[in-house]
Amino acid sequence: EAQVTQNPRYLITVTGKKLTVTCSQNMNHEYMSWYRQDPGLGLRQIYYSMNVEVTDKGDVPEGYKVSRKEKRNFPLILESPSPNQTSLYFCASSLRAPGWGANTEAFFGQGTRLTVV
Amino acid sequence: EDQVTQSPEALRLQEGESSSLNCSYTVSGLRGLFWYRQDPGKGPEFLFTLYSAGEEKEKERLKATLTKKESFLHITAPKPEDSATYLCAVQALGDSNYQLIWGAGTKLIIKP
Numbered sequence: 001e002a003q004v005t006q007n008p009r010y011l012i013t014v015t016g017k018k019l020t021v022t023c024s025q026n027m028n029h030e031y032m033s034w035y036r037q038d039p040g041l042g043l044r045q046i047y048y049s050m051n052v053e054v055t056d057k058g059d060v061p062e063g064y065k066v067s068r069k070e071k072r073n074f075p076l077i078l079e080s081p082s083p084n085q086t087s088l089y090f091c092a093s094s095l096r097a098p099g100w101g102a103n104t105e106a107f108f109g110q111g112t113r114l115t116v117v
Numbered sequence: 118e119d120q121v122t123q124s125p126e127a128l129r130l131q132e133g134e135s136s137s138l139n140c141s142y143t144v145s146g147l148r149g150l151f152w153y154r155q156d157p158g159k160g161p162e163f164l165f166t167l168y169s170a171g172e173e174k175e176k177e178r179l180k181a182t183l184t185k186k187e188s189f190l191h192i193t194a195p196k197p198e199d200s201a202t203y204l205c206a207v208q209a210l211g212d213s214n215y216q217l218i219w220g221a222g223t224k225l226i227i228k229p
Contacts, residue, residue, distance in 0.1 A: 004160075031215070042221040043161075043204070050215065058216060090160050097215035098149065098208045105151060106217075108160030 002027045006091050006109035013081055013116055021076045021112050023091030029107075031094045032074040033058065034066065036087040037111075043090070049074055050097060081116040088113050119144045121207050123220035130227050133194050138203055138223045141187040146210030150188050151217065152181050153204040161204055164190075195227045 004025045013019055025032065033048035035058075045058030049068040063085055065077040074093075078085060092106040120143045130136055142150065149168050153161035165174045167183040174181050178199060180191040190203055202224045206217040 040221070043206075043219040045216055048215065056215075088158075092160070098151065098206070098217045100148070100208075100215070104149070105163040105166055106153075106161075107163070111158065111160050113158075 002107065004091055004093050004107050004109040006089075006112050009110060009112060011112060011114050013114070015082055015116055016080050019078050019081060019114075021078075021089060021091075021114070023074045023076065023109060024072050025074075025091075025093040025107070026072065027093065027095075027107065028071065029093035029095050030071070031097045031104075032068065033092050033106075034064070034074070034076045035090045035092065036060065036085075037090060038087050046076070046089075081114075083116045086114060086116050119207070119209050119218050121205055121218050121220040123203075123205050123223050125223060126221070127224040128226070130192075130195055130225070132196060132227055132229050135191070135193045135195070137192070138190040138225070139187060140190070140205030140220055142205075142207045142218075143186075144207055144209040144218070147185075148208040148210045150183060151206045151208075152188070152190055153206065155202045155204055155222070157202075164203075192225070195225075197227045197229050200225055200227045 030051045034046040035043045044060045047066040049055045089112045091109040094106045124139045152164040155161040165181040170185045202222040204222045205220040
């Protein structure tokens with residue numbers, strides 16, 4: 001089954017304790033991205049990756065890191081989480097960058113609800 | 118500045134009562150417009166992609182249309198299971214950042 005898998009689904013952590021949210025896709029997609037979703041603010045892109053070893057900042061990259069060492073994996077790293085990073089996080093993948101040709105719709109993971117206390 | 122605005126923020130309908138959701142966009146040029154459905158606590162689920170004015174796509178009770186300034190998601194004879202938040206996103210021409218611009222969504226509630 002084609003899917004994007006995020007782990008963990010729920011995480012409560014303390015300020016300053018490094019954490020990683022994993023994301024894996026099995027569709028051989030080139031483009032992957034991370035979003036956070038907050039009430040009233042909608043989806044905001046954190047980082048995206050056009051392909052292996054190619055990553056770039058989205059709209060809200062401060063406090064986050066990513067890496068793309070393999071095509072299927074795109075982990076999100078919070079080196080020193082703070083309470084303002086409490087949010088619902090989504091990983092997404094698509095065959096190519098959105099709109100660049102046909103079949104570029106994004107497939108989203110189930111989400112990771114992160115609470116930083 | 119590129120912008121996507123969805124209206125209304127929320128819409129309550131009776132089962133069977135047809136209506137439309139609006140997504141208006143301001144971009145220098147449109148590469149593609151996407152509609153997604155999101156259920157509470159879950160990731161958005163792709164519905165449609167529209168590329169040019171005049172284009173229409175249908176899926177069950179949903180029909181998406183596109184003009185040069187906006188897109189409509191028409192819902193015909195909705196059922197309670199159509200209740201969800203509907204998101205619109207745009208990819209602008211000439212956007213070297215390869216990013217989607219997202220609207221805030223319309224929360225649709227269908228009462229039995």
